[in-house]
Amino acid sequence: MSTIARNDAAESDPRVKAVFDDIRTTRKSDFINNMWHYLTFDPGLLESTWAEVKAVMATPSALDPLVKEMLYIAVSVTNGCTYCAHSHTAAAKAKGMSAEQHADLLRVISLAAKTNQLATALQLPVDAVFDADHRP
Amino acid sequence: MSTIARNDAAESDPRVKAVFDDIRTTRKSDFINNMWHYLTFDPGLLESTWAEVKAVMATPSALDPLVKEMLYIAVSVTNGCTYCAHSHTAAAKAKGMSAEQHADLLRVISLAAKTNQLATALQLPVDAVFDADHRP
């Protein structure tokens, strides 16, 4: 079920084909997941979304690729995004996330959600030492 | 402002003192941040919360301590927890997070929030290959 119909003929549009080809090349795989199939309804949105995902997630940067996938999972789970929890857990496993790391990830993100509730329920004043504007 | 009054005399309770001493020893610092001061209103809740934070965040595990702090930030920011965003960003910096890593963290968690919206708005069907129950 989706809110926009999937268009299996979308790749006949050269703008869509260019993005799909770049996804295949970047990922070294012929598989195109649903995120990209459904975004074809607006080629401009497809292009800009893929460009940003490629720049942030598929380009070497200050953080390790697996760490970036785990951060993606952390946000996606907290937002309750079903599709994203699935796709990024699969991606993290493909990048080598072990069962031990997965369990550790779950321990951290579930503890964070727990202490977030406590801090918000108590409406804790922020300690002055945490203020970057006033740190010596 | 808080929903429970801070009790600066709380450490006269031996259960509170034991937790505070363990926090100081574990962190090699005399500073006790507000989370723990305010939880003293219920020593049992203080004990169980610290025990879990210590076990998950201050004990060697499958993930690097800095990675765990960054995951904590990712969840805290997504949940909009002011206190937690402050305290865990300070903790990540104390554990060596560079400005480049911080910027990269922001890029990943803000992109994740963005694509979460797209996936949820489109109500994307989960690709069959993402289903762990049916993966070969």
Next chain:
Amino acid sequence: MSTIARNDAAESDPRVKAVFDDIRTTRKSDFINNMWHYLTFDPGLLESTWAEVKAVMATPSALDPLVKEMLYIAVSVTNGCTYCAHSHTAAAKAKGMSAEQHADLLRVISLAAKTNQLATALQLPVDAVFDADHRP
């Protein structure tokens, strides 16, 4: 799957029938979607919910009906509400939302989610000029 059983005989209750009749008249359609079928388990809750939805969404007001549907989508997607994302996207299309407007809506709500993360992660101080209590 639902947490309350659907009761297909609910319309035999005159209070339910009165609401269903008003939904059909207001929408000029015989179709009653699941929201209303499942709320029949408590006729008072059904009545008050429909009364508010009718007053806000089906009554001329300062905002255009399509704009109101798009605002509804924005909130529903941000809250991760599957049913609501589906029902209000269908409603927006029925009220004339074009593919271009839909893509634009997705661009705005996904960008908003992205910059929300940045602002919360940075814990930005609110600029004084934004304070309505102190604006000249």
Next chain:
Amino acid sequence: MSTIARNDAAESDPRVKAVFDDIRTTRKSDFINNMWHYLTFDPGLLESTWAEVKAVMATPSALDPLVKEMLYIAVSVTNGCTYCAHSHTAAAKAKGMSAEQHADLLRVISLAAKTNQLATALQLPVDAVFDADHRP
């Protein structure tokens, strides 16, 4: 800081005065908290909001008034609503919430947030016995 300016002269409007009088009578107190002061910018919104709060929270119903305040806290904390966490914790205390009950409330809502993360991260299939539509 607020997004709408507070209007201290609002009670000169008879519609506002009628709502404020009813709040004072219902609560047996002269104090009007900021929620109602700021909603005076639109008397219709003030009226409908107060009418619903009064009907749900200040009218005897199937749940105890203190339980209803604690449920309000649970939702408000999960949504990260600063104002609501403050106002409903104060209301719960005024209705007799003890420190032990408060601590228990925090234990439950923080555990719930924790297991919500686990269930969403694992994308647990819902057990068939939980489906109300198919329960015998």
Next chain:
Amino acid sequence: MSTIARNDAAESDPRVKAVFDDIRTTRKSDFINNMWHYLTFDPGLLESTWAEVKAVMATPSALDPLVKEMLYIAVSVTNGCTYCAHSHTAAAKAKGMSAEQHADLLRVISLAAKTNQLATALQLPVDAVFDADHRP
């Protein structure tokens, strides 16, 4: 669909068997729901999660067991957790939640979500009387 494969042979691990046996004894039922089946992928995570759920939810405390289930529902619904909404609504019904109480619960948590939006949209200043740190 899940992000971790279900392992029906997990109970051959004595640590898993010990937890499952304790769940059966505590709940006086042979049924083990999916949350516990899927957590078996990491026996330590299974043990610590069950220990906390048992301590908070299945041990007499300052709040009534049904009230605790309803608080759990309030958080789970606000977080959009499908599995948790199902499992805790079933648990609340098993603990005696009537249709009238269920409707009342829905009225409170939906009203809370509504006024949370208003308070956040208006960015209401917290009334000084709500500040526990400065209450006389």
Next chain:
Amino acid sequence: MSTIARNDAAESDPRVKAVFDDIRTTRKSDFINNMWHYLTFDPGLLESTWAEVKAVMATPSALDPLVKEMLYIAVSVTNGCTYCAHSHTAAAKAKGMSAEQHADLLRVISLAAKTNQLATALQLPVDAVFDADHRP
């Protein structure tokens, strides 16, 4: 209070200056709000964020500029983003949002939050007619 220190000398960096100049030109105002001041800690992040905000919010598109600001408010409020609620409400007023439109916006987004809770609490099955993949 912020998690990154504000750098008032940032404009001496030509990349920062170029962005600030473009903000001033685009908005026909000398004022630079805090979002941009704090993002200067990473010029690349500043550039990409501004480029996207300009493309989506300051470029004519299928939706009216005021509608886009109101959608931004809807997401920001639902996410509990203090800074964003302030900045985008100010922007919407600058673009002509009347008090009547503001009240209507609040009515819609608070009602949406309310019915989101009901739909999630009931775990409503999505009506088949809402599925874009199967619509005739």
